[in-house]
Amino acid sequence: MDEKATSLPPLTLRTFTSRQDKSTNPMPMKFEILAEDKGTQARAGLLHTPHGVIETPVFMPVGTGGTVKGMTQDELEALGVQILLGNTYHLYLRPGHELIREAGGLHRFMSWPHPILTDSGGFQVMSLKSLGRVTEDGVWFRSHLDGSSHFLSPERAVEIQLALGSDIMMCLDECVEYPASHETLERAVGLTTRWAKRGKEQVSGAREKVSGVRCQVPGENQVPGVRCQVPGEADANSGLPLMSREGMEKNPDSLHPNAGVSDPDTWHLTPDTWHLTPDTLPLAPDTFPALFGIVQGGTDKGLRRQSAEALLDIDFEGYAVGGLAVGEPKSEMYDTVQFTAELLPRERPRYLMGVGTPEDLLEGVARGIDMFDCVMPTRNARNACAFTSQGKVILKNARYARDASPLDPSCTCVVCRRYSRRYLRHLFVTGEMLGAILATHHNLHFYLDTMRRIRQSLLFGEFAEFHGRVRSHL
Amino acid sequence: MDEKATSLPPLTLRTFTSRQDKSTNPMPMKFEILAEDKGTQARAGLLHTPHGVIETPVFMPVGTGGTVKGMTQDELEALGVQILLGNTYHLYLRPGHELIREAGGLHRFMSWPHPILTDSGGFQVMSLKSLGRVTEDGVWFRSHLDGSSHFLSPERAVEIQLALGSDIMMCLDECVEYPASHETLERAVGLTTRWAKRGKEQVSGAREKVSGVRCQVPGENQVPGVRCQVPGEADANSGLPLMSREGMEKNPDSLHPNAGVSDPDTWHLTPDTWHLTPDTLPLAPDTFPALFGIVQGGTDKGLRRQSAEALLDIDFEGYAVGGLAVGEPKSEMYDTVQFTAELLPRERPRYLMGVGTPEDLLEGVARGIDMFDCVMPTRNARNACAFTSQGKVILKNARYARDASPLDPSCTCVVCRRYSRRYLRHLFVTGEMLGAILATHHNLHFYLDTMRRIRQSLLFGEFAEFHGRVRSHL
Numbered sequence: 040m041d042e043k044a045t046s047l048p049p050l051t052l053r054t055f056t057s058r059q060d061k062s063t064n065p066m067p068m069k070f071e072i073l074a075e076d077k078g079t080q081a082r083a084g085l086l087h088t089p090h091g092v093i094e095t096p097v098f099m100p101v102g103t104g105g106t107v108k109g110m111t112q113d114e115l116e117a118l119g120v121q122i123l124l125g126n127t128y129h130l131y132l133r134p135g136h137e138l139i140r141e142a143g144g145l146h147r148f149m150s151w152p153h154p155i156l157t158d159s160g161g162f163q164v165m166s167l168k169s170l171g172r173v174t175e176d177g178v179w180f181r182s183h184l185d186g187s188s189h190f191l192s193p194e195r196a197v198e199i200q201l202a203l204g205s206d207i208m209m210c211l212d213e214c215v216e217y218p219a220s221h222e223t224l225e226r227a228v229g230l231t232t233r234w235a236k237r238g239k240e241q242v243s244g245a246r247e248k249v250s251g252v253r254c255q256v257p258g259e260n261q262v263p264g265v266r267c268q269v270p271g272e273a274d275a276n277s278g279l280p281l282m283s284r285e286g287m288e289k290n291p292d293s294l295h296p297n298a299g300v301s302d303p304d305t306w307h308l309t310p311d312t313w314h315l316t317p318d319t320l321p322l323a324p325d326t327f328p329a330l331f332g333i334v335q336g337g338t339d340k341g342l343r344r345q346s347a348e349a350l351l352d353i354d355f356e357g358y359a360v361g362g363l364a365v366g367e368p369k370s371e372m373y374d375t376v377q378f379t380a381e382l383l384p385r386e387r388p389r390y391l392m393g394v395g396t397p398e399d400l401l402e403g404v405a406r407g408i409d410m411f412d413c414v415m416p417t418r419n420a421r422n423a424c425a426f427t428s429q430g431k432v433i434l435k436n437a438r439y440a441r442d443a444s445p446l447d448p449s450c451t452c453v454v455c456r457r458y459s460r461r462y463l464r465h466l467f468v469t470g471e472m473l474g475a476i477l478a479t480h481h482n483l484h485f486y487l488d489t490m491r492r493i494r495q496s497l498l499f500g501e502f503a504e505f506h507g508r509v510r511s512h513l
Numbered sequence: 514m515d516e517k518a519t520s521l522p523p524l525t526l527r528t529f530t531s532r533q534d535k536s537t538n539p540m541p542m543k544f545e546i547l548a549e550d551k552g553t554q555a556r557a558g559l560l561h562t563p564h565g566v567i568e569t570p571v572f573m574p575v576g577t578g579g580t581v582k583g584m585t586q587d588e589l590e591a592l593g594v595q596i597l598l599g600n601t602y603h604l605y606l607r608p609g610h611e612l613i614r615e616a617g618g619l620h621r622f623m624s625w626p627h628p629i630l631t632d633s634g635g636f637q638v639m640s641l642k643s644l645g646r647v648t649e650d651g652v653w654f655r656s657h658l659d660g661s662s663h664f665l666s667p668e669r670a671v672e673i674q675l676a677l678g679s680d681i682m683m684c685l686d687e688c689v690e691y692p693a694s695h696e697t698l699e700r701a702v703g704l705t706t707r708w709a710k711r712g713k714e715q716v717s718g719a720r721e722k723v724s725g726v727r728c729q730v731p732g733e734n735q736v737p738g739v740r741c742q743v744p745g746e747a748d749a750n751s752g753l754p755l756m757s758r759e760g761m762e763k764n765p766d767s768l769h770p771n772a773g774v775s776d777p778d779t780w781h782l783t784p785d786t787w788h789l790t791p792d793t794l795p796l797a798p799d800t801f802p803a804l805f806g807i808v809q810g811g812t813d814k815g816l817r818r819q820s821a822e823a824l825l826d827i828d829f830e831g832y833a834v835g836g837l838a839v840g841e842p843k844s845e846m847y848d849t850v851q852f853t854a855e856l857l858p859r860e861r862p863r864y865l866m867g868v869g870t871p872e873d874l875l876e877g878v879a880r881g882i883d884m885f886d887c888v889m890p891t892r893n894a895r896n897a898c899a900f901t902s903q904g905k906v907i908l909k910n911a912r913y914a915r916d917a918s919p920l921d922p923s924c925t926c927v928v929c930r931r932y933s934r935r936y937l938r939h940l941f942v943t944g945e946m947l948g949a950i951l952a953t954h955h956n957l958h959f960y961l962d963t964m965r966r967i968r969q970s971l972l973f974g975e976f977a978e979f980h981g982r983v984r985s986h987l
Contacts, residue, residue: 106940106947113927134939138915142935340849441612453587457624461616465608466580472946489660 041154061277068207068329068356070095070388076502080380080407083497086388086402088154088206089328090146093121095388095409096497098400098490099156100483101417104129105139105149108417109472109479112151118483119491122206124412127199128163131189132182136202144204156412157205159196159238162214162393172389173213175230193237197330201245205328209359210238212333217366227362231335232349242330292364329356331390337362340378347382358383359390360408364399373402380407397489399425401510404493405502417484420478426485432460434478439464452484542681542803543829544569544862550976554854557971560862562628562680563802564620567595569862569883570971572874573630573962574957575891578603579613579623582891583946583953586625593965594955596628596680598886601673602637605663606656608675618678630886631679633712634669636688636867647687649704667711671804675719679802684835686807691840698811701836705809706823713827716804733969764834803830805864811836812845814852821856832857833864834882838873847876854881871900872965875984878967879976890960894952895903900959905936908952913938928960 052507069087076082086093098109100115107115115123125145130136134148142148145155164180165172171180177192193211200208211234213227332350336342350358360379363372376391383389390410391403400411416426423434427447432439434446442460454463454477466474489509496505543561550556560567574581574589576597589597599619604610608622616622619629620735638645638654645654651666667685673902676683685708734805806824810816824832837846850865859864864884865877874885890900897908901921906913908920916934928937928951940948970979 104939104943104945105936106945109946109950111927111950112931112949129943133943134914134935138935140916142933143916148933148939150933150935150936316547440608441615443616453585457586459616459622459624461608461612462622462624465578465622467606469578469603471578471580472583472949473585474948475946476583476585 068388069428070357070386072385074500076405076497076500078503079405079506080377081404081493081497081502082407082409083494084388084409086409088122090152090206091121091152094494095153096400096404097121097410097492098486099124099410099412099413100486101126101414102149102151102155103414104133105145107479107483108421109476110483112149114480115151115483116153118480119487120153120483122156123151125203125205126163127153127157127160127196127203130157130203131160131199132184135201138421140202140204144202146204152205155203156207156390157200157203157209157412158392159211160191160199160208161196162209165214173230175233177211177234180357193234194241197238197241197245201328202243205215205359208242208328208330210235210330210332210355211363212335213338214335214362214365217337221339221342224335224339224342226348228335228342228349231333231346232353235304235332235350235355236353239330239332239355242328246327250329275410292352331355331357331359331362331388333359334379335362336379338367338375340375343375343379344382347379351382351384355387357388357410359392361392363391364394367472369399372399373406376403376408377406384409397486398510400489401493401506404497405506411490416482417479420482421475423474423478425463425478426482434460434463434474435467436464446478446481447485450481450485450488452481452488454478454481454484535649544831544860546859548971548974550879550971550974552977553879553965553980554851555878555971555976556881556883557582557826557968558862558883560883562596562639562967564626564628564680565595567628568968569886570874570878570964570968571595572960573598573886574883574960575600575886575888576623576625576629577608577888579619581953581957582895583950584957586623588954589625589957590627592954592959594627594957596630597625599629599631599677599679600637601634601670601677604631604677605634605673606658610673614676614678618676620678628680629677630681630864630884631674631677631683632685632866633685634665634673634686635670638665639688642964646705649707651708652687668715671712671715671719675716677801681831682716682802682804684709684804684806684829686809686835688809688836688839689811691811691880693811695813695816698813698816702809702820705807705820705835706827709806709824709829710827713804713806713829716802720801733848805829805831805833805862807833807835807866808853808857809836810853812841812849814849817849817853821853825856829861831862831864831884833866835866837865838868843873846873847880849879850877850882857881871960874960874963875967875980878890878971879980885964890956891953894956895949897948897952899937899952900956908934908937908948910938920952920955920960924955924959924962926955926962928952928955928958 069085071085072082072085074083075310080239081096084095086095086097099122100120101108103126105125107120107123110118127136130139130145139145139148145157146152161178164178165173167180167183171178177190177195179188179190181188191211196211197208210231212231215223215227219227222227245338332353332355334343334346335348335349336344347358360376367375372394380389388409389407390412391408393413394400394403394411395413396415403411420425425432425434425446428449429447430447439460442464444460445458446454446460446463447455463474463477465471466477492505492509493502496502537974543559545559545561546556547559558569560569560571573596574584574594577600579599581594581597590615592752600612604613604619613622620626637653638652639647639656640655643651651669653662653664655662665685670685671682683706686705686797687708689697689701693701693791705720800931806825806827806829808817808820810818810820821832834850837849841849846868854863862883863881864886865882867887868877868885869887870889877885893900899906899908899920902923903921906920916938918934919929919932920934921929921935934950937948937951939945940951966979966983967976970976
């Protein structure tokens with residue numbers, strides 16, 4: 040219900056103390072491994088990001104243009120979403136990364152105070168083939184909206200992601216189609232490596248620039264949109280120092296990119312507005328976004344090794360396996376994931392990009408993957424296709440016209456508890472928005488629940504059994 | 514969060530006892546007046562319907578085809594929606610009233626265990642002008658979907674609404690355009706009166722047919738979708754008798770229309786499914802839907818009087834003022850509402866159909882109206898138009914591109930607490946569903962909150978002051 044927060048705890052404020060970061064490569068992203076399966080490469084862990092700790096393995100819903108289509112942020116929180124993926128390409132075009140920087144970053148712009156991973160924009164640019172031209176320097180592309188010409192370089196991709204205030208940034212890479220010649224793959228690996236190096240340098244430069252500058256740290260029990268701290272002071276709960284107002288006024292350019300406030304006056308919150316505006320959402324805490332490198336090489340093991348080794352030399356805070364789920368047979372994808380994951384350091388998170396089905400999540404985890412994203416649960420939902428414990432359900436099918444049963448009898452989500460297949464079918468047949476909303480909710484629940492069960496089986500040392508029991512049902 | 518209900522209280526079951534209803538016109542709809550304003554016709558009351566008690570004055574969101582566009586039923590409940598309007602025309606075409614009857618009525622079909630008012634379908638049929646042909650017997654019309662030919666008579670309109678299991682049914686009426694000649698208006702009043710009589714007779718016949726048959730009564734504290742009773746027994750909380758399984762098997766045709774179960778086997782709920790399926794939602798309690806007559810006559814007071822008096826002779830459980838907000842000047846509308854409401858009995862609810870703006874709600878209540886419906890808050894929301902305490906906000910406007918303030922600074926809804934105008938604008942500019950979802954939520958909150966404040970001022974004897982203070986802000 041809509042109730043104004045009438046009483047808020049008083050804030051204890053401390054004096055600002057500057058704290059210089061001495062390290063040139065502070066590697067702020069902590070990744071703890073809590074459990075590892077004996078028979079496979081699967082592991083469960085905790086990934087620490089500027090906006091909170093993520094339990095891995097994790098599925099990241101895709102929030103393309105600053106929204107997971109059809110879901111409110113409240114709903115995403117209720118579903119237990121821990122981290123969203125934002126698409127740099129879409130956000131760069133609309134509303135523009137400068138507008139988002141000005142708004143205090145994507146977290147504040149879209150009112151999502153939890154972790155966000157952003158892609159580099161390269162995949163969209165290159166998958167709209169006719170629109171992109173790849174050079175050593177970067178990619179020229181035309182906007183799919185108005186045909187305007189734009190240039191994306193490894194440096195620019197980092198710049199944009201810094202403006203967005205991402206927690207985990209991705210290097211610009213060249214993702215090639217399947218099948219591709221060895222030459223094409225080799226060229227892409229080379230370019231991806233050189234771009235990764237440039238991306239890393241860009242990040243290091245930006246990090247240097249803001250070292251010593253601190254911004255607000257949200258308290259442990261902070262309720263989004265309700266509590267806030269007064270900038271220029273210390274955080275009431277953690278006692279950590281905050282960016283001083285004085286410091287901000289003197290060096291507006293040196294602000295932490297996640298702070299994203301160019302006008303110090305906007306930090307002044309009156310008691311009348313502080314529980315109402317998105318500006319009172321917690322700012323990014325005192326860490327710098329991480330940058331992940333992306334291993335390319337198609338299904339060629341030699342090239343995968345070459346790509347992985349080159350990226351390890353550059354040293355990233357996490358590594359992604361890219362260029363898969365582009366048409367190769369599933370067995371080749373799994374082989375490549377397994378092979379590539381084994382080349383990557385145990386103590387860094389591994390992210391399988393753009394994959395996949397519920398089965399792929401399970402098989403990916405078994406092969407050492409910690410993070411996944413895919414549009415499948417959300418896009419399929421909008422096309423009336425639901426993932427259930429009994430397989431896919433095509434909700435427009437006439438057989439469901441009189442079907443009083445829930446979408447998935449084994450599911451406990453609010454959609455399956457409240458609505459029938461016949462009602463969902465009616466919504467899709469009549470083109471009602473609620474059909475997409477409910478199916479998206481269910482599909483995300485199915486994906487997140489699958490991942491929760493995978494993780495739990497790992498923590499309880501029962502992954503092998505779970506894997507055997509569940510794989511045939513996904 | 515999605516948690517299975519693990520423990521449910523045991524049910525105490527009682528033996529079924531038949532209870533014969535002796536009255537031929539039992540008039541089950543109770544309307545209590547709790548407060549009346551001294552200076553105006555405004556009043557606050559309680560309207561008892563088969564699916565619960567409604568606090569009046571009330572605004573009814575329009576759930577056209579079994580859904581309020583963009584809202585989940587959970588969200589409507591959180592917003593404090595007490596009663597929905599369902600469109601007979603749309604539901605008759607898709608999914609069809611027989612399918613809904615089979616599903617146990619519209620409440621169970623759409624999982625909305627609260628009151629529903631249905632219109633007669635006549636307004637849609639006649640407003641799609643080229644598609645309809647009005648005769649003494651009824652209206653011939655073509656489906657806007659496939660051009661198929663259909664006939665709607667006063668009897669048929671009642672039949673369909675009974676199949677939908679409506680709590681409040683509307684008579685088929687003839688609604689004419691503005692401006693219309695005196696002759697046209699007079700003809701419409703005559704036809705509306707004759708149709709009202711036929712509708713009433715149809716309802717009386719249906720009521721006779723089911724008298725003595727009882728169906729399930731939900732308990733006082735029933736949680737939708739979680740608890741259920743076993744049919745064929747007594748309600749655990751209220752102790753009221755339920756339809757016996759034996760009786761259902763013997764006389765499937767004599768079922769209460771709200772029960773809507775043609776196959777008694779579907780009543781059997783196993784412990785595995787009973788908290789999951791919409792079939793476990795409470796059935797309609799032991800009352801018959803109400804039928805409202807509709808006063809026509811345009812802005813002609815003589816004809817309004819003639820229409821109202823004729824309907825009073827027939828005797829309805831409530832009266833609607835129809836044929837307004839069709840283009841007449843606002844002052845004429847208010848005059849007509851005032852004049853017509855004064856002709857109607859104090860002890861029956863009055864419903865102003867299809868009206869209107871927030872201001873219209875206030876002015877309608879002041880003139881004695883208890884119930885309102887309008888697509889404005891929901892339709893405008895989808896077109897990026899929000900109602901706020903500062904007037905309408907057109908969210909696509911470029912001036913909001915960088916506006917960090919909430920949609921309405923005075924509003925306490927979840928949208929205004931969490932999101933900014935710049936974010937809402939971005940959603941509309943990029944065509945994201947979430948724009949429509951959030952604006953709809955806010956607009957409904959604004960309407961419902963306006964009505965809550967009106968009602969509260971009546972209960973506290975402060976309506977005159979409230980009226981004076983607020984009218985300039987709506």
